[in-house]
Amino acid sequence: MTPDPFRAIEISRLAHRMKAEGAPVIHMEFGQPSTGAPAGAIAAAHRVLDADGMGYWESAPLCAALAERYRRLHAVDIDPGRIILTCGASPALVLALSAAFEAGDRIALARPGYVAYRGTLKALNMEPVELACGPESRFQLTAAIIEALDPAPAGLIIASPANPTGTILSPEEMAAIAAVCRRRGIRIISDEIYHGLSYVGAVPSMLEFEPGALVVNSFSKYFSMAGWRLGWLVAPEDLRETARAYVGNLFLTAPSLSQHAGLAAMDCTEELDGHVAVYRRNRELLLEALPRLGLTSIAPPDGAFYIWADIGHLTDDSIGFCKRLLTETGVATAPGVDFDPVDGHRFMRFSFAVSTPEIEEALRRMAPWFAAQPVS
Ligand SMILES: Cc1ncc(COP(=O)(O)O)c(C=O)c1O
Structure with missing residues (x-):
């Protein structure tokens, strides 16, 4: 059986195209840390490249x-x-x-x-x-x-x-x-x-x-x-x-x-826990701000770096909604249909594995955009 495509990849492709054309895109569509490998891992890789x-x-x-x-x-x-x-x-x-x-x-x-x-x-x-x-x-x-x-x-x-x-x-x-x-x-x-x-x-x-x-x-x-x-x-x-x-x-x-x-x-705990501290702060900022954007029905994000938000009052087409959010604000997010083929048309996912200034900027851009969306 052929698997379904991953729709967030479509959003990400569009986000990268916009970025290449000079748009200030914030990537909150994929679940991947915006940080690189810890310094100790990179140093080890450099060391073994010549020796192994x-x-x-x-x-x-x-x-x-x-x-x-x-x-x-x-x-x-x-x-x-x-x-x-x-x-x-x-x-x-x-x-x-x-x-x-x-x-x-x-x-x-x-x-x-x-x-x-x-x-x-x-x-x-x-x-x-x-x-x-x-x-x-x-x-x-x-x-x-x-x-x-x-x-x-x-x-x-x-x-x-x-x-x-x-x-x-x-x-x-x-x-x-x-x-x-x-x-x-x-x-x-x-x-x-x-x-x-x-x-x-x-x-x-x-x-x-x-x-x-x-x-x-x-x-x-x-x-x-x-x-x-x-x-x-x-x-x-x-x-x-x-x-x-x-x-x-x-x-x-x-x-x-x-x-x-x-x-x-595995020995780079201090650096890696530093990333978790950033995610914790990002999570707090989003949990505080999203209800003000009208997103009041969100899953409690105990872990990982995601917020799953109900946008059913705004749309029943999460793909179109996330595309418009991206093209009109430069904030890339994932449509819910990837994760839930039945009810995901009225959900979206924010990934907060980015820097705190990026979260702050994304919220600055999203506040007027969400306020302008007609409630259906
Ligand atoms: C729940 C879950 N499992 C597995 C994976 C795949 O991860 P990997 O990069 O290790 O293949 C992901 C990637 O986002 C994920 O979210």
């Missing part, structure tokens, strides 16, 4: 460091051999789905959710079972929703913090979801790519509740290394050899240069 042949390679020190991170942050003991390095969370998701499920399997996921979940499932001929999640569950799946599914799906994808909402599941809900899934034989894939980006305290890993879960993660968000294409899958014991067979056939190894840099990035 850059062949196929899986960095044992990086797998060990990631395992140690799970021990320190989540008190879970993971054999580093269960960690498979990938070119980002995207291939880690392909690996996880391929290792755990068969074509035709039904996989449940929240709607709204990250566009590529649906697309990847379709590309692998699996059936996405999209479950509408509204403000009453903070746009997240609950154990009760999963309990009520009849028949039970083969698998479940959860994300906490989530894209596009930034909402976080409580430890109690995660434990309850793990218990329902265990009882009903539903295998969990947990996308933990936004770990490290929380404004409400520690975020648990699904591995704390379900050792049989497959966890995907990457260096694209907290570590600010999206273009370095480095991520990982934590495979459960029973699927580790299957997952390794898939990675060998589909992807071979992650980029060697990025593995060296990624290992160094």
